[in-house]
Amino acid sequence: MKSWSIIMLIPLVLSLGILPSLQSEITPNAEALISQGKALTEINSKKVCGDMLCSEISDNKKEIKNSEIITAKKGLFPSAMDYAVTGPEIDPEKGYAVIEIGDGLYWITDGNYQMMFLTTGEGVIVVDAPMGLGDKIQQAISDVTSEKVTHLIYTHIHKDHVGSAGIFPKDTTYVSHIDTADHLAMKNDSQRPVPTVTFDDKYILMVGDQVLELSYIGPFHSKGDIVIYSPAHKVIMAVDLFHPKAAPFQYFGIARDMGEHIAAHDKILAMDWDIIISGHEPILGTPEHLKFNKEFTLQVLDNAIIAMQTTQPSADYFGDLADKCAELTVEQYPDLKDIKVSPVENCVSMVFYAMID
Numbered sequence: 001m002k003s004w005s006i007i008m009l010i011p012l013v014l015s016l017g018i019l020p021s022l023q024s025e026i027t028p029n030a031e032a033l034i035s036q037g038k039a040l041t042e043i044n045s046k047k048v049c050g051d052m053l054c055s056e057i058s059d060n061k062k063e064i065k066n067s068e069i070i071t072a073k074k075g076l077f078p079s080a081m082d083y084a085v086t087g088p089e090i091d092p093e094k095g096y097a098v099i100e101i102g103d104g105l106y107w108i109t110d111g112n113y114q115m116m117f118l119t120t121g122e123g124v125i126v127v128d129a130p131m132g133l134g135d136k137i138q139q140a141i142s143d144v145t146s147e148k149v150t151h152l153i154y155t156h157i158h159k160d161h162v163g164s165a166g167i168f169p170k171d172t173t174y175v176s177h178i179d180t181a182d183h184l185a186m187k188n189d190s191q192r193p194v195p196t197v198t199f200d201d202k203y204i205l206m207v208g209d210q211v212l213e214l215s216y217i218g219p220f221h222s223k224g225d226i227v228i229y230s231p232a233h234k235v236i237m238a239v240d241l242f243h244p245k246a247a248p249f250q251y252f253g254i255a256r257d258m259g260e261h262i263a264a265h266d267k268i269l270a271m272d273w274d275i276i277i278s279g280h281e282p283i284l285g286t287p288e289h290l291k292f293n294k295e296f297t298l299q300v301l302d303n304a305i306i307a308m309q310t311t312q313p314s315a316d317y318f319g320d321l322a323d324k325c326a327e328l329t330v331e332q333y334p335d336l337k338d339i340k341v342s343p344v345e346n347c348v349s350m351v352f353y354a355m356i357d
C-alpha cells in the first residue's frame, strides 16, 4: 500500500473506533492483570502497572474497585500471629514496642495500651494516640519511617485512647464518626483536635498505597465508636470492646448500651479478618479471642438471670443479685486473667440489662 493511502485510512480507522480497541489489546487494564495473577509492581492513585505495562484507572470506576487494586500486593505477616499468643518485649528505656505486622502496617504497644499506624508512601495514617504514650508515638513512628503524619483517625471519644492526638502537625487531617466530632467540639480540648473529616455510616480512606474502611456499627462502648478495617492485611481495629484472653474491664468496659455491646461481637465476627487491635493487653487479638469474649459475656447474662430466679428479696436485693452472679462467673472461669478484678461490677451491668433493658 502506498504511503498516501495509509494517511487517507487514518480518519476511517479513528471513526470506526478501531485504534482504541487495538490499544486495549496492547494495554490490558489493572483488573485483567490481577485476574491473570500478574504482580502489580508500581501503584499510585492514577496509574497501575504490571511487570511490563501500565494502564490509567478511569475516574468513573467505583472507589471500592480502586481500593482492591491498590491493596492487591499487601498482606499480614505470618509472624503477627505469634503476638496473639505472647506480647513483644518492651524496651524499658523506650517504654514501647513498634512492630510491622503487615506491609506498612505497624502496631505500637506499651504492654497495656495499643494503637496502629500505616505508612502509605504519601504520609502516615495514625489510628488513635493514647494519652499515656504521648511523645513516644512520634518517636515510634520515626523509628521506622521518615514519612510525616498526615492523617489521624479517632476510634472513639475517650481521652485515654486519643488524648495525645494534639501532638501532630497543625495540617494533620483528623477523621472520626460524626458523634465523636460533636463530642470533641463540645469539649474544646487542644489535645483532641476536632475532626474535619466525619462520616455517619461508612468512609473509605485512601492515602498513597493504603486503604482503610471505616464503619459505624453502633455505640458498642461509648460514643462515636468505629471499626477500622484494612482489607488488604485482614486487620481490624475496634477499641475497648474486649480484652483478648482476659476478663472485661469493669462494667464491661463501661459499656453504655449492653445490647449494642453484645451485638457488636457478631457484627465484627461477620467480617473477614485475622487480627484485631483491641486497644488493650500486651497481645493482638484473633477471631477465637473475640468468640470467647462473646461466650463469656452471654454466660454472665445467664448468671444474672439465674441470680434473679434464685435470690430472695432483701434490703440490698441488687447487691445480692450481683454477688450471686459474680460468684457463679468466677467459679466458671477460674483461670481467666483478671477474672477476680471486677466480677461484681460486670454483673451489676448485666443484672440491670437483664432486668430492665
Ligand SMILES: [Zn+2]
Residues within 6 Å of the ligand: 156, 158, 161, 221, 222, 239, 240
Ligand atoms: Zn474507651
